[in-house]
Amino acid sequence: MLSLWVSLNMAPLTDIRTATHVAFDAPTAEQLLRIGATRIVLASDRLLTGPSHPSPLEHVRQRQIWWNSDELWDDLYSSETRWELPVITWVSPSLHERVNLWRTCSWLRDVGLACDDILILELEPVIRSRARSHEGSKRPFDCSQSVSDHPDDTLLARIEKASPWPPEHYARAVRLWNSYVDEDPLSFVESCSAGVEGFPELAPLWAFLSSFFPRRTTEGALRLSRFDEITLSRLSSDWQTPAGVAAQKSETLVDMWHLLFCTGDLFLPRRLEHWADHDSSAVVERGPGPKPPGADYPMLSSVYRLTERGMRLRDKGLDQLTAAPRLPIAGTEAYSPSAPWVLLEDGRLARL
Incomplete structure (x- = not known):
């Protein structure tokens, strides 16, 4: 036909x-x-x-x-x-x-x-x-x-x-x-899971987008999104530029670069800024980098390090969604208290 x-x-x-x-x-x-x-x-x-x-x-x-x-x-x-x-x-x-x-x-x-x-x-x-x-x-x-x-x-x-x-x-x-x-992402996620004729991009697209939602285990524990978990795992108490975080050799290097191929590398300094600016009890601290701010070197204009609170959050998970900075994704937001979407272990999205 x-x-x-x-x-x-x-x-x-x-x-x-x-x-x-x-x-x-x-x-x-x-x-x-x-x-x-x-x-x-x-x-x-x-x-x-x-x-x-x-x-x-x-x-x-x-x-x-x-x-x-x-x-x-x-x-x-x-x-x-x-x-x-x-x-x-x-x-x-x-x-x-x-x-x-x-x-x-x-x-x-x-x-x-x-x-x-x-x-x-x-x-x-x-x-x-x-x-x-x-x-x-x-x-x-x-x-x-x-x-x-x-x-x-x-x-x-x-x-x-x-x-x-x-x-x-x-x-x-x-x-x-x-x-x-749509502010409610469930219809879109269902389309990605079920598939839509003529649109083979949906399954890999959700594999990507789901990496930015906080996760809930079957036991009910809240974990960082996959992207945030990878990012914080590559930070330490030593100062690093975003370029250093991206290039650091570790078991998460391949996963990090798979994601950055789609976000663009400038998403990493943007997300580190989100963490450094989030609430008064910092998870990530920021300092001046080797290049001046505003000189078109966002991967080198600041340095970041993980605080003790950040290490606890990375290793033990979230006590509440607002412990992490919000992140707009399509029509909705991750880590939003007004739209508390979490990724379940079976890949579905649900309200907390």
């Missing part, structure tokens, strides 16, 4: 020069310009960390606060964008790009575009070497793929065969975005 629907709705040969192209990273946007595209919308914010919101205006505001910047590097919601048809959306298997794909589908529906006018080109992963293939196969989630991994000829050939998604497939993407930005 799907093949019949596609054959009946094949788009005519698309002129790359007149279409509007949506790219989810800068290298892809640059490649599209090189092969002849003239109208590109860059939607490259990394939405796997920090807040997301169903209202575009509020989403932009929250993201600017999260990044502590007024810069608008994401043009999806810009009032200056002209959506000349057709719209061609280019997406790789990267988790960042897949979430931005859902957001794009939702927004294009909101601005009144029909799904028949939107061509979604899903590119396969590119393995550059046998070593990378072996390393990548061990990752529980992947955020390193890009459409720009493919040669120009591949992209041009894909345009010739471009077609819109069936309406129900498109609607599923919109529903995924709506559940992702």
Whole structure:
């Protein structure tokens, strides 16, 4: 039935020069310009960390606060964008790009575009070497793929065969975005656990996102999130820069880098700042680093060390959620007393 629907709705040969192209990273946007595209919308914010919101205006505001910047590097919601048809959306298997794909589908529906006018080109992963293939196969989630991994000829050939998604497939993407930005994450988590046809990214995406929620054991004890546990286990009573924490050789090195591949390395100093700024009885202490603050060296501008309280919390767990700093994730928050979500040992999310 799907093949019949596609054959009946094949788009005519698309002129790359007149279409509007949506790219989810800068290298892809640059490649599209090189092969002849003239109208590109860059939607490259990394939405796997920090807040997301169903209202575009509020989403932009929250993201600017999260990044502590007024810069608008994401043009999806810009009032200056002209959506000349057709719209061609280019997406790789990267988790960042897949979430931005859902957001794009939702927004294009909101601005009144029909799904028949939107061509979604899903590119396969590119393995550059046998070593990378072996390393990548061990990752529980992947955020390193890009459409720009493919040669120009591949992209041009894909345009010739471009077609819109069936309406129900498109609607599923919109529903995924709506559940992702919902304050109640249970519907989204259930979709990740059960799976949604056409969206294989859901299981690895939840494997990643679940690493940031505090955990509750079957005995009822509260533990730090996996990411926080790894981070505090790499701290000691000695001062370390975030770069030193990330590079420290230990049994958690691989797990740390699997997560940082998707958060981006700058998430680590951000989370260490959260810990250092959290309440008066510090878990993590901060001091001046080898590089001055504000000089664009966030991995080197501060040093951190674990206090005795931090060692107890790391080793024995939390007595209450508010012992750890809150962390916005999609439409909800981790460690929030008003939304006390905890990760159970079977991978489900539940209210405390």
